[in-house]
Amino acid sequence: MTYNKKVIELPIAGLVWTFWDFMFLSESNPIEDWRVDLSDEGKLNFNSVLKNIRNTENPIHWTPLKRFLKGKCAKYRIWELEFKADARQYRILGNFGNERKQAVLLVGCYHKTRIYTPPDALDSAFDRAKWLTEGRAKLRERKIRTDI
């Protein structure tokens, strides 16, 4: 008698997205440097954005997801998150890491009428994604605050 064994893969319970800051090899962390300069409202929104998307399996359905960048940035699947604080548009550029559900934050910037501040934000995101693949930069995990 033969039994057909059907293997059902259950979703890994409790596995949420983790967020990692891009870091230069010199230990300088441009994401944290950008974040600490945000206003209090900006900091709260930044944290809320990450908290909100960490439980959403499919990045296409991340509410703050603006778009996947086209052009040369498409090579590294760089995406753009948006949030608003102090009547300003903020953007986080990032891509996916090598691990499952690993999101890498590459650049934090502002955006107004198609102009990014700093103006080289897209180029920086591309360069940083490239350096990560080449081992010329590293990552540090970002802890999402759940106490505020």
Place this chain on the structure above:
Amino acid sequence: MSERSELIFKLRSDAKFRASYIRSKLNLLIPSQLRGLRLKGKLTQKQLADEAEMKQPRISAMERPGEIKFSLETLIRMAAAHGVGLVVKFVSLSEMLRWENQYSQDAFHAIPIAEDDAFLNPSPPQPANFAAGMESSNQLVGSSKKEPQSSGGGLFRTAAAGAGAEMAGQTETIGGQ
């Protein structure tokens, strides 16, 4: 002073900052719920717009954080379009934070009216006055049965209201401490 301590200080002392705090959470949680509802309902933005008698770009804007300022009327219309209810209630900041921490767009679901059996076919009403029921049950078991004491203003309810005399008198504290 740590970043959290600074934020707490501002939250305690500045109503405008408290407003920013609340806004930072709702600006994401409302669009996220709307998006979650639409995806669960397998609706396109256009279909939902037709149902809500709105334009599709407005639906799109509502699903983007901070894009529009929601009025209560807009939320009511969206709830109606999805066939669900809407609860707007004032809560403590800790409860709001807990909601945010536990929220998941994937898990979020509100049963639309077409599938809401509890609403469409409610079960027959239970004995209305459970307090009276408890009193009579206690009489059945005997007056020697000692009732647990309430602590800190906690509420009491019977563990199985109306389930039978042998269960009567068992109580469970809710909201004690």
